[in-house]
Amino acid sequence: MLDPTDPVVPAAPSSAEVAGIVPHADIPLAGVIGWPVAHSRSPRLHRHWLDRYGINGHYVPLPVRPEHLAAVLRSLTQAGFVGANVTIPHKEAVLALADVVTDRAALMGAANTLIFRPDGRIHADNTDGYGFISNLKQYAPDWAAERGPAAVIGAGGAARAVVASLLEAGVPELRIANRTRIRAEQIKAEFGAKIVVYDWAHFGNMLDGARTVINATSLGMDGRPPLRLPLDALAAGTLVTDLVYTPLRTTFLAEAEARGARIVDGLGMLLHQAAPGFERWFGPRPEVDAAARAAVLA
Incomplete structure (x- = not known):
């Protein structure tokens, strides 16, 4: 099982633009993968935490069609992304694409949190x-x-x-x-x-x-x-x-x-399931409090 305290090092920078953001070695990137994904509140939540802890990083929505999922995951590992959340309809499909699957993700038959390692390996976990x-x-x-x-x-x-x-x-x-x-x-x-x-x-x-x-x-x-x-x-x-x-x-x-x-x-579940991923990608363990809730509802 993945250790939430295990540091995550950004992958090598790429000249590719992903979601309009040019990757940089010192700017960790993460996002939420889904289809559709425009409705997701996760970018608001992670933006709040990134600002709160003074982290120069980005978290973006990543609309991905099911037939493109495998190719997109591999491209993200090469484009400066350190990880991603996964939402409908990809939670089950990512298990077959990950290199390492935690026991709890395997038990639940789905993953909602991915960590991209510097060597390109994908670790899948479930924090739902x-x-x-x-x-x-x-x-x-x-x-x-x-x-x-x-x-x-x-x-x-x-x-x-x-x-x-x-x-x-x-x-x-x-x-x-x-x-x-x-x-x-x-x-x-x-x-x-x-x-x-x-x-x-x-x-x-x-x-x-x-x-x-x-x-x-x-x-x-x-x-x-x-x-x-x-x-x-x-x-x-x-x-x-x-x-x-x-x-x-x-x-x-x-x-x-x-x-x-x-x-x-159900909003608190969204906030709490996001905290372990944020810690693995960006460092600090974020606080789930009234300010985080307000940021998502804004």
């Missing part, structure tokens, strides 16, 4: 689970996974990170429902006996007795239909969180809060 748990601990400090079952909605890459982190945190039972049941069954097959799969049509039953409920789908995001599922069995005081952070207060969170649930929005 770390970001998810850190967000809950920051905004619900009395939350404890072992207090009762967790219910996860969705079975994609983000859900896998949530499942892995909750199991590691000590949740006694993890319930999961997905529109395509086979994807949820695959998670059960990989993560073990604590996983209980529910049919999408029986979602409401999954909430009975659950102490933590997570929307790990993109439903409710700006431009997507809202996540509308029956919450009749949701107990007051249950912690409910949504990985969606645009908008911050999704319909799902609003309806859960109206039933007495404690809610945590």
Whole structure:
């Protein structure tokens, strides 16, 4: 597993212009790779941290079509980039392109953080689970996974990170429902006996007795239909969180809060998952605080 304190040395400078920035040996470059990627808030966050710590570096959006991913990754290692975040739809594909994959990235079946070594080797890691748990601990400090079952909605890459982190945190039972049941069954097959799969049509039953409920789908995001599922069995005081952070207060969170649930929005997960990558690429461990949150929301 990669050591977050392991120094990252920029690759040799190149005359190529990447995203309009001319690489320089003393100016580390990083970015976020996705398709599309213009909506990403990561450049705002990293710009805030670069300015805050007085680092002469850049973090840029990198729109990359799936068929160009392999070629772009290799070109970035030769163009002064020290690493990149990875978002939809490339999180799973980068595993096959990386030279080294951490145990947790392999377990989750996806990577969101890449480190480019001076020799051109690509290291892939996943900090989504770390970001998810850190967000809950920051905004619900009395939350404890072992207090009762967790219910996860969705079975994609983000859900896998949530499942892995909750199991590691000590949740006694993890319930999961997905529109395509086979994807949820695959998670059960990989993560073990604590996983209980529910049919999408029986979602409401999954909430009975659950102490933590997570929307790990993109439903409710700006431009997507809202996540509308029956919450009749949701107990007051249950912690409910949504990985969606645009908008911050999704319909799902609003309806859960109206039933007495404690809610945590998804923005903190974005902030916390970004911190280890920033440290590996640029040096300082950045602080996830109100100023970082405000910079992303600006």
